[in-house]
Amino acid sequence: MNYTASYVRNSSADFIDLLVIPNPFEDYVNSGTVIESTSTGREAYCFHGDLYYDEEDYVCEECHCYMNRHDTYHIRLRHVCMEEKLTYVMVDKHRFMCPQCGHYKMQQIPFQADGHHITNELLTQVESMLSNGFTNKQISGLTGLHQATIKDIDKARLKRLYTEDGITLKKPEKQARYLAIDEFKLHDGYQFAIHIIDLESGHVIWIQKGKKKQVVYDFIQFVGDDWMSNVEAVACDMNSDFQEAFEEKCPDIQIVYDHFHLIKNFNEKVVTEVRKDEQNRLIREGKTQAAQSLKGSRYILMSKRETLQKKDTDAHERKITQCAVPLFGVPEQRQLGENEHRYNRLLAENKLFCAIDIVKELLHDAFNASSDAEMADKMDYIMDVCNGTENSHFKWFARLILNHYEGIIAHGSIRISSGKIEGINNKIKVQRRQAYGYNDDEYFFLKILDASRRCYERTLSSPKLLH
Numbered sequence: 001m002n003y004t005a006s007y008v009r010n011s012s013a014d015f016i017d018l019l020v021i022p023n024p025f026e027d028y029v030n031s032g033t034v035i036e037s038t039s040t041g042r043e044a045y046c047f048h049g050d051l052y053y054d055e056e057d058y059v060c061e062e063c064h065c066y067m068n069r070h071d072t073y074h075i076r077l078r079h080v081c082m083e084e085k086l087t088y089v090m091v092d093k094h095r096f097m098c099p100q101c102g103h104y105k106m107q108q109i110p111f112q113a114d115g116h117h118i119t120n121e122l123l124t125q126v127e128s129m130l131s132n133g134f135t136n137k138q139i140s141g142l143t144g145l146h147q148a149t150i151k152d153i154d155k156a157r158l159k160r161l162y163t164e165d166g167i168t169l170k171k172p173e174k175q176a177r178y179l180a181i182d183e184f185k186l187h188d189g190y191q192f193a194i195h196i197i198d199l200e201s202g203h204v205i206w207i208q209k210g211k212k213k214q215v216v217y218d219f220i221q222f223v224g225d226d227w228m229s230n231v232e233a234v235a236c237d238m239n240s241d242f243q244e245a246f247e248e249k250c251p252d253i254q255i256v257y258d259h260f261h262l263i264k265n266f267n268e269k270v271v272t273e274v275r276k277d278e279q280n281r282l283i284r285e286g287k288t289q290a291a292q293s294l295k296g297s298r299y300i301l302m303s304k305r306e307t308l309q310k311k312d313t314d315a316h317e318r319k320i321t322q323c324a325v326p327l328f329g330v331p332e333q334r335q336l337g338e339n340e341h342r343y344n345r346l347l348a349e350n351k352l353f354c355a356i357d358i359v360k361e362l363l364h365d366a367f368n369a370s371s372d373a374e375m376a377d378k379m380d381y382i383m384d385v386c387n388g389t390e391n392s393h394f395k396w397f398a399r400l401i402l403n404h405y406e407g408i409i410a411h412g413s414i415r416i417s418s419g420k421i422e423g424i425n426n427k428i429k430v431q432r433r434q435a436y437g438y439n440d441d442e443y444f445f446l447k448i449l450d451a452s453r454r455c456y457e458r459t460l461s462s463p464k465l466l467h
């Protein structure tokens, strides 16, 4: 690195002081530096100087004649921060014109990043922060760059990482044995996109907007039949489109329904509906107070008993800490917490709520089964319990199981973890929340591919990189 002695001129006074500034730029001589104040109130060093140019620059590419300097542009490039001050490099850039053939040529600035008004050094620094998990907002705060610029840099970086040519995705890094397919909401909250995960690595290997079957066809065409022939199973929700499309193209593949999606169906279609019916019945019978007490019970009914117990214990401990009550004389017998007490009351009041409780426990137990036969026994029992209630919502759930029987009991021998699917869905939610202020699906998809390959999410609110 060269060090060039130059002067700092304080623009508000004729004060001149000697300052040594590192000058890493090729063909650039810093002739003076001014301290300016930016619109956001931050101080900035503005390096003024001249760019050397070669004889080459004057030669016409078309007819090899000597060109004239036609006009000059004053260019301002953002550079890396120094002593927490922003920095700018001011350069005069010339345009040459050939007197013989009329050809124009723009002088190149060797240290300018392609397509941006920033230096290569700043580009490298931003890319390094991005690959270390800093958010666009954090980087904007540290470098003073606009978030739109950071987004452009990030998108180009992700395209280099995950696409062949900026459009086509790179083929999966390795052969997958188990896949999962699911959908997620886009920024507008109405449209959906579909993603496919390699369940062993947890990597998202395909994302696309569109009709469910078409997405599956496009994915299979993308990876090829050979690659697909080594995939043993696909986990999906009970939407028949995914299943049909996979079975149509790859008849040997086993469809598996995971715990997560079955529970989701149970919560959305049985718990919610039974509670609504019960509330309406109480209102019809004039028991408004009882109906009122059912409000907000959805969460309680959907939770596992252990979750409620944990919540109650946490609340109890918080209370003890807050009141600084000494821990002497805590009763041996565990007292019921508020949540669990309410849960028990709900069960006592309604036999259907009781059935919800039983089915939930049975489902949890069934998904721990270690063979297809054991799983089949347990699912048969769940269907009996559901049909025994003679309630339409429970009977619907029993039919759902029956219609997807093979895919459900396949879980007994193909242990597919719901954790990976839920983990990815959570990462997608985080990415959507950060949103980067743009409705750019392509960028959102690239961020999801990247997040799924990261083993941690940075949670620092104020990174200490430059401090």
Ligand SMILES: [Zn+2]
Pocket (backbone or CB within 6 Å): 060, 061, 062, 063, 064, 065, 098, 099, 100, 101, 102, 103
């Ligand atoms: Zn020429």
